[in-house]
Amino acid sequence: MGSVMDVSELKKNAKVEMDGHPYVVTEFQFVKPGKGQGLYKCKLKNMITGAVLDRTWRSGEKLESANVDSRTMQFLFSGGGAHTFMDSANYEQVELSEDLVGDDKYFLLDAPQPGSDQPIAYNVLFYNNRPVGLDVPSHLVMEVTECEPGVKGDTATNVTKGATVQTGLEVQVPLFIKQGDMIKIDTRSKSYVERVNVNK
């Protein structure tokens, strides 16, 4: 559980608990009319659902700080309705449910990225020591495992075809991409960015 905090401790990036959810203050404005109560006008983001809301607190109100922390973890394996990660610092293993991970399952790789010898760093958000959120890197390089052959002689621009990468994610790629190519994917939009040349 979080501890009681005074509204005067509110600031940008403060983490507060409301209705059993952790929120982070994304925008913060302090106004104080006359000899009146200070108003702490906040924009807050639900750290689990991403939902955004406005909330104003007044001087004299107490609120609960949210006991949240983010740990860097590496992905180990999936199975049994869960995805297992390991804390890179203390080797502790944690299971994240399929519900929690959602479509980010397409971005879980146990091998280092090309050119790196370190496992991919995933940020797992813990709330009251329970995993509640996963941040995957914004870009990942993955191998094309299946794609339709390109059509020679098609010169129209912006023409794409479907391709599947090693995790099962389907993306639209330019016609020149072949099976076995490494491509960079934007994990937020789940879209192709560029072909990556890898010296194997």
Next chain:
Amino acid sequence: MAVWDAALRAVRSELRGRGLAEVLTPLRLPAVAVEPFIEPIAAPPGLLATSPELPMKRLLCRGAPSIFQVTPCFRAAEHGDLHREEFHMVEWYRVAADAPAVRGDVERVVEAVFEAVAGVLPEPPVAPPRAWIEAQAVPLMAETLGVTLRGDEDAPALRAALRPVSARLGDPLATVRDDRLATSPRAHALAAWTALFSAWCDVELDPWLAARRDTGVHLVELPPALAALSEVAASERDATRTVAHRFESHVHGRELANGYRELRDADEQRRRFADVNALRASLDEPALPVDEAFLEDLRAPGLPPCAGVALGLDRLVLLACGRRRLADVALELPAAP
């Protein structure tokens, strides 16, 4: 730096020219004015001044003529575009004068600082208020809220009066602890009116002022519960209404100054400080010490009839520069490497 030099020179020359003498009072004090939501910063064995009000009034009790001071003030945990923990106050008192006299001073000081700052600004000058108007606080609150208010409602009556508009204002009395204050009606009314006034300033007054940005506005005759250190007496406009002879001056939509026909009754002043501490206790805030020497001086030799005002100099410089954030005009040394 030239801006501050020009502003300080203008303030001093204007107030001296209007017959006031400059004084300095201690920054570290045994006690400050007891306010619900102004938190002093500890400086053992005392507190840093949140305003120079009490020591300046003690000088007046001892026979000082009309006086002014430019001084740093400190208020804990105030951080924002228009708030800093350390800021500068121009505060002055006119003996044998009433609030309209110091309101006139405010207008002249504002004009003098705008003019002085314009003279040294590389950018095109910012115009001072074209004119000044007075707005009666309680009627304006009633009109903008769309409710009937006399201004002297107790907390339950105020809660009832606000019921139709409470949701629109974001439940302004939510922090008022009826359960803890029911036995202290004065503190209860103070809590309720303070909460309403704060919400009203944010929701109604700010847009109202924004629509009159080129006009200076004195919001006058506040509700009696919000008298703070001002005298409560019949309104100048309507003798059937009791009001606090307290005003707030706004320039370009920003609150700039707060002034009083000063309260001279030591017993009433002591009750007001006690009310504030009761309100603070209801919010689990610690009581603030009461300045007994100040209350003693109010009793004898006593405060002469006078009016005073405190004006935020940093905000005035900010407005005269046409800027938006105090940090934009702060005279600060670069951080150590």
